[in-house]
Amino acid sequence: MRTALRTLATFFVCAGAVPISVAVVVLASFLFLPLPAALPEPRAGVESQISKIYAIDGRGRAVQIGVFREFEQKIQVRREDIPLHLKQAVVSAEDRNFYSHGGVDLRGSLRALWADLRNQQIVQGGSTLTQQYVKNAYTGKDRTITRKIREAILATQLDRQFEKDEILFRYLNDVYLGEGAYGVGAASETYFRKPVSQLSLSEAAMLAGLIPAPSFYEPRGNPAGAENKRKLVLGWMLEQNYINQQQHDEAVGQPVWLETQGPAPGPVTLVYAPLQQATQFPYFVDYVERYLKARYGADTVDRGGLQIQTTLDMNMQRAAEESVANALRGTGPPLEMSLAAVEPPTGYVKALVGGRDFYNGPYAQVNLALGKCPDRLPPEYQIVVEPACWNDPTTLTAGGGSGRSPGSSFKAYVLAAALENGILPTKTYSAPGQYTAPNCSGTNNVIHNYEGGAFGRADLRSGTWRSINTVYAQLIRDIGKGKPSDGYKATAEMAKKLGITSAIFSPTKHGVCSGNYALGTIDVSPLEQAAAYGVFAARGMRAAPTPILKVVDADGKVLEDNTKREPNRVIEEIIADNVNDILRGVISNGTGTRANIGRPAAGKTGTSQEWRDAWFVGYTPTLSTAIWMGFADKPRTMSLGKCGGRCAGGTLPAATWKAFMSRALEGVPATDFSEPAPIKPLADALEREKRGGIDPGARRAIGDTGPGGPYEFEVAPPRASAPATTSTVPDDDFTFRTTTTRRDDDGGLIP
Numbered sequence: 001m002r003t004a005l006r007t008l009a010t011f012f013v014c015a016g017a018v019p020i021s022v023a024v025v026v027l028a029s030f031l032f033l034p035l036p037a038a039l040p041e042p043r044a045g046v047e048s049q050i051s052k053i054y055a056i057d058g059r060g061r062a063v064q065i066g067v068f069r070e071f072e073q074k075i076q077v078r079r080e081d082i083p084l085h086l087k088q089a090v091v092s093a094e095d096r097n098f099y100s101h102g103g104v105d106l107r108g109s110l111r112a113l114w115a116d117l118r119n120q121q122i123v124q125g126g127s128t129l130t131q132q133y134v135k136n137a138y139t140g141k142d143r144t145i146t147r148k149i150r151e152a153i154l155a156t157q158l159d160r161q162f163e164k165d166e167i168l169f170r171y172l173n174d175v176y177l178g179e180g181a182y183g184v185g186a187a188s189e190t191y192f193r194k195p196v197s198q199l200s201l202s203e204a205a206m207l208a209g210l211i212p213a214p215s216f217y218e219p220r221g222n223p224a225g226a227e228n229k230r231k232l233v234l235g236w237m238l239e240q241n242y243i244n245q246q247q248h249d250e251a252v253g254q255p256v257w258l259e260t261q262g263p264a265p266g267p268v269t270l271v272y273a274p275l276q277q278a279t280q281f282p283y284f285v286d287y288v289e290r291y292l293k294a295r296y297g298a299d300t301v302d303r304g305g306l307q308i309q310t311t312l313d314m315n316m317q318r319a320a321e322e323s324v325a326n327a328l329r330g331t332g333p334p335l336e337m338s339l340a341a342v343e344p345p346t347g348y349v350k351a352l353v354g355g356r357d358f359y360n361g362p363y364a365q366v367n368l369a370l371g372k373c374p375d376r377l378p379p380e381y382q383i384v385v386e387p388a389c390w391n392d393p394t395t396l397t398a399g400g401g402s403g404r405s406p407g408s409s410f411k412a413y414v415l416a417a418a419l420e421n422g423i424l425p426t427k428t429y430s431a432p433g434q435y436t437a438p439n440c441s442g443t444n445n446v447i448h449n450y451e452g453g454a455f456g457r458a459d460l461r462s463g464t465w466r467s468i469n470t471v472y473a474q475l476i477r478d479i480g481k482g483k484p485s486d487g488y489k490a491t492a493e494m495a496k497k498l499g500i501t502s503a504i505f506s507p508t509k510h511g512v513c514s515g516n517y518a519l520g521t522i523d524v525s526p527l528e529q530a531a532a533y534g535v536f537a538a539r540g541m542r543a544a545p546t547p548i549l550k551v552v553d554a555d556g557k558v559l560e561d562n563t564k565r566e567p568n569r570v571i572e573e574i575i576a577d578n579v580n581d582i583l584r585g586v587i588s589n590g591t592g593t594r595a596n597i598g599r600p601a602a603g604k605t606g607t608s609q610e611w612r613d614a615w616f617v618g619y620t621p622t623l624s625t626a627i628w629m630g631f632a633d634k635p636r637t638m639s640l641g642k643c644g645g646r647c648a649g650g651t652l653p654a655a656t657w658k659a660f661m662s663r664a665l666e667g668v669p670a671t672d673f674s675e676p677a678p679i680k681p682l683a684d685a686l687e688r689e690k691r692g693g694i695d696p697g698a699r700r701a702i703g704d705t706g707p708g709g710p711y712e713f714e715v716a717p718p719r720a721s722a723p724a725t726t727s728t729v730p731d732d733d734f735t736f737r738t739t740t741t742r743r744d745d746d747g748g749l750i751p
Contacts, residue, residue: 049069051068052307052308053065053066054309065312065314075186077173081196082169083197085201086207087168088237088242089207090207090208092208092237092242093211093232095130098128098164101128102159102160104131104155129168130155130158133171134154178215178217187207202251205230206233209232220258220273253267254267257269259272259273260400262633273365283352283353283358284312286367287354287369287527290367290398311350312349316341320353321353323339324337324356327629333362333632335630337629338367340526340531340626341530341625342623343623344538344622345543345567347542366400367399369525371528372403373396374387374523377506377508381508384505385503388496388501399525401525404630405522406608407614408519409520409605409617410495410518410519411518416536417491418460419679420490420575421686422683422685423460423478424460424680425461425679431456431471432470435515437474437514439513445513445514449468450469450648460582467605469518473519488512497570498571499532503522529626533624536576536580536583536619537580537623537673538576540572541568541569543566543568549563574676574679577677578677578679580676586603587603592616594655597658597661599620600671601620604618604649605653607649610636610637612631612635613635614630614649615627615629621672625657627654627660628653
């Protein structure tokens with residue numbers, strides 16, 4: 001039979017000038033005359049291998065914590081399970097003459113064949129449902145004329161041997177409908193979480209609309225496209241008298257609605273988020289899945305049989321989940337909290353919690369520990385610093401949350417930029433309750449401290465401990481040495497190289513007058529913050545955050561190996577050490593006293609405008625952790641008894657950080673930060689360089705610059721002492737044992 005098919009195809013290709021009537025006679029002979037050939041055996045179904053995820057437990061053993069696979073790949077159903085309106089929807093959309101033709105719609109096939117012959121390649125469809133089934137089950141999808149002719153012949157044979165409803169049943173049980181779902185049984189479960197027998201008319205129309213291009217009309221990725229096609233199918237059903245006007249109108253009034261959009265506004269065609277296999281660490285496994293699919297694609301992850309060794313520390317993850325759960329106890333959605341913990345020397349993500357409940361509630365399967373890349377700005381916007389994720393999306397693993405304003409926790413990046421530009425920790429600023437930069441006007445350019453508190457004068461060190469906004473509004477302008485936009489640029493570039501891949505600076509968007517960029521006007525994620533602060537802990541060395549130790553595919557090929565990472569230097573040791581020295585005082589003397597864990601630690605509180613977001617980001621030399629709290633639906637003021645009123649970074653987030661870090665570091669020997677060299681020689685070197693060169697003489701190199709490097713200073717620096725501790729220690733119930741006089745910008749208590 002194959003020889004005859006090749007002969008027929010050659011005849012058509014070589015005789016393009018043969019009258020169409022001759023072609024009709026030849027093709028009709030093959031389609032309608034009795035042929036001795038029997039139907040071949042159907043092809044084997046699609047194959048898929050399960051990918052497995054592992055973590056190391058407290059005893060050093062690899063433990064499986066989840067799998068990735070196509071859950072609804074194939075679900076067998078019975079003929080009687082498929083509702084009539086689903087059959088009608090598919091027939092009306094794909095093959096309205098299904099019940100009248102003999103397996104091939106001769107007119108449509110000849111029209112398509114003639115177009116193919118003229119172009120000497122497959123350029124037009126015209127397949128019936130029977131032919132589509134034959135393609136899936138017997139012939140494959142090679143785009144050749146021989147295959148098309150064989151498909152037509154097998155379709156006529158199939159039509160002679162089976163009833164129409166049996167052919168339609170086989171087709172519906174086999175057709176691919178996107179998201180790894182083969183057959184209507186699998187598609188019904190993956191999109192609607194219900195058996196196919198319970199599909200509504202509207203749901204049936206949406207499934208029928210997927211058939212021509214599942215990847216395009218897939219509702220989770222293109223809800224607008226799925227909705228438009230659903231309406232078209234319903235219109236065709238009305239036109240072909242499968243439904244009446246009332247049924248049509250009622251179904252049209254049930255638009256496609258994604259579960260992730262929140263509660264439905266009325267009758268809808270509800271499409272659920274992809275179903276995850278239950279795991280005891282769902283947020284971390286979700287992060288692993290998003291990370292891998294962004295790099296290797298869904299097919300490789302879901303069907304490739306990968307062996308995935310993760311960086312997860314199971315004990316830390318349990319501590320993280322319990323700490324977040326305890327903090328949120330007694331509250332309800334949409335109030336949420338998220339946590340990310342990163343190992344500074346390696347970038348290994350050791351624990352990650354994206355909210356209160358991954359499986360239930362209005363924000364199920366939304367991972368708030370992960371942010372997203374900022375949208376591109378209109379062409380008319382001037383962009384001075386671009387987010388790293390614009391050019392390389394894999395630098396940021398998006399998780400459904402948009403990221404949130406970091407508030408004063410962003411001041412750590414301003415501080416690092418200031419030190420790098422030679423500004424001394426001893427530099428003193430006025431610290432009034434409010435500040436308006438020179439040549440600025442309008443209420444939007446007035447910077448206020450927390451509750452309007454005024455502090456007289458404050459040096460950079462105490463201004464950081466107390467998180468004084470009016471000091472930092474002046475500082476970021478000073479970084480630019482009289483040109484405020486240069487201060488903004490230097491700060492954005494500092495945040496970017498530390499690992500805030502969403503860091504952006506646009507004078508058009510952010511302005512360059514008031515200095516408010518220092519107070520956290522760009523959105524960040526807890527994972528970004530934990531990783532960026534970890535660079536300070538690692539003395540200026542950065543290893544990008546990763547949840548992966550090693551990934552091996554089914555053939556033994558290593559796709560990714562992070563077991564021996566080599567971090568890159570992004571800031572000098574002298575800068576990182578001095579940032580660490582100053583940020584230690586936030587916990588011992590400033591706004592973060594409720595985060596005191598009784599060992600060397602540094603960090604920064606953060607509270608966005610009107611107490612909408614509250615942060616504590618802190619670290620030891622061995623672990624960096626960021627805590628965020630806020631409302632997930634939209635930013636608005638938080639006020640809780642647990643916070644003692646309005647929720648600032650120095651309240652519940654700081655206490656939650658303490659609870660987690662105390663457990664996470666149990667049994668880990670306490671290590672101290674390196675004593676910082678003084679910044680003044682760096683400032684002097686910068687000034688000498690500005691004047692035309694560095695003075696010769698005996699010198700000591702800063703950091704890894706080596707002899708002749710950009711910044712050097714004379715003689716060995718004196719040892720600097722760490723900030724003195726105080727007796728102001730928070731109790732677990734957030735009351736203090738010492739008398740306090742006022743609160744700072746982030747709600748911390750000032751001794």
